[in-house]
Amino acid sequence: xxxxxxxxxxxxxxxxAFLTINCTxxxxxxxxxxxxxxxxxxxxxxxxxxTKADDKGSNKGFEATYRKETxxxxxxxxxxxxxxxxxxxxxxxxxxxxxxxxxTGTQLKVEL
Amino acid sequence: xTAVSQTPKYLVTQMGNDKSxxxxxxxxxxxxxxxxxxxKKFLKIMFSYNNKELIINExxxxxxxxxxxxxxxxxxxxxxxxxxxxxxxxxxxxxxxxNExxxxxxxxxxxx
Numbered sequence: 436x437x438x439x440x441x442x443x444x445x446x447x448x449x450x451x452a453f454l455t456i457n458c459t460x461x462x463x464x465x466x467x468x469x470x471x472x473x474x475x476x477x478x479x480x481x482x483x484x485x486t487k488a489d490d491k492g493s494n495k496g497f498e499a500t501y502r503k504e505t506x507x508x509x510x511x512x513x514x515x516x517x518x519x520x521x522x523x524x525x526x527x528x529x530x531x532x533x534x535x536x537x538x539t540g541t542q543l544k545v546e547l
Numbered sequence: 548x549t550a551v552s553q554t555p556k557y558l559v560t561q562m563g564n565d566k567s568x569x570x571x572x573x574x575x576x577x578x579x580x581x582x583x584x585x586x587k588k589f590l591k592i593m594f595s596y597n598n599k600e601l602i603i604n605e606x607x608x609x610x611x612x613x614x615x616x617x618x619x620x621x622x623x624x625x626x627x628x629x630x631x632x633x634x635x636x637x638x639x640x641x642x643x644x645x646n647e648x649x650x651x652x653x654x655x656x657x658x659x
Contacts, residue, residue: 469647473588478551478637479650522588532644533602534580534592542588 437462437529441538444522448515448545456510456541458499458525468492468501468508469535471524479524482510515545550574551651553638559657560628568623568654570638578602578644579621581613584635584653593636596621597644628658 442457460468467486471479483492485501485508492499497512508525525538551572560566572579581593595603599615610626621638635655639648 467645467647471650478652479590479639481647481649484647524590528645530592530595530603533578533595533597534605535582535590535639535648536592537590540588540590 437466437527437536439525439527439536439538441525442541443539444542446541446543448543450517450545450547451514452545454510454512454515454519454543456523456525456543458508458510458538460506460508460525460527462506462527462529465503466527466529466532468499469526470497470499470508470510471526471537473522473524473540475521482523515543517545517547519543520545551638551640551649553636553651553654555654556652557655557657559659561659562628562630564628565624565626566628566656567625568636568638568656570621570623570651572619572638572640572649572651574640574642574649576640576642576649577618578641579615579618580639580641580648581621581623582637582639582650584637586634590637594621594623625656628656630658632656633658 470482472482483494485492488503526535529536578597594613635653638651641648
């Protein structure tokens with residue numbers, strides 16, 4: 436079935452470092468792809484999305500490109516801040532679009 | 548204005564008790580969901596409702612019973628609580644299937 440594989444954390448970076456969190460997917464067709472972020476003690480927020488192949492989603496300095504050739508949707512940010520410390524989830528709609536299937540989540544910790 | 552709200556935020560109870568979690572969305576969405584997040588942050592769908600009709604029941608024990616009195620509400624009732632039910636429960640909603648989902652702040656359930 437459709438699934439998402441996400442790199443394991445935790446990832447610890449210094450402020451202003453470059454961030455990549457890998458996400459690959461297995462899907463029938465070309466569903467939308469999402470990155471969600473969960474700050475400590477909070478719910479999930481949509482960070483960015485891409486609805487078709489070659490689309491680039493971007494928000495708050497984060498970017499991810501929907502690449503069907505490599506079935507990937509890697510999350511990147513050029514310069515992370517302490518406030519980016521959170522858990523990041525890659526996700527895609529499955530079950531006829533009636534649910535989201537999430538990756539395992541990647542915890543990011545940014546230090547001064 | 549809160550888009551998806553849940554009550555209570557924290558719930559501590561004894562094994563064997565019955566408890567309910569309420570969810571409301573003011574986004575005018577047709578589809579609502581319940582997800583469970585375990586201690587390792589893994590997220591898994593429990594139920595999906597569209598226009599008050601159950602669409603997905605993801606092999607959840609019968610002790611869990613969702614109820615949707617109208618499109619804006621999806622409540623979760625849990626009977627005979629067990630230690631393994633301890634988790635964070637998230638409600639979510641979306642306008643249509645395959646679209647991004649909007650999440651509530653979560654309810655942290657602790658069963659003693």
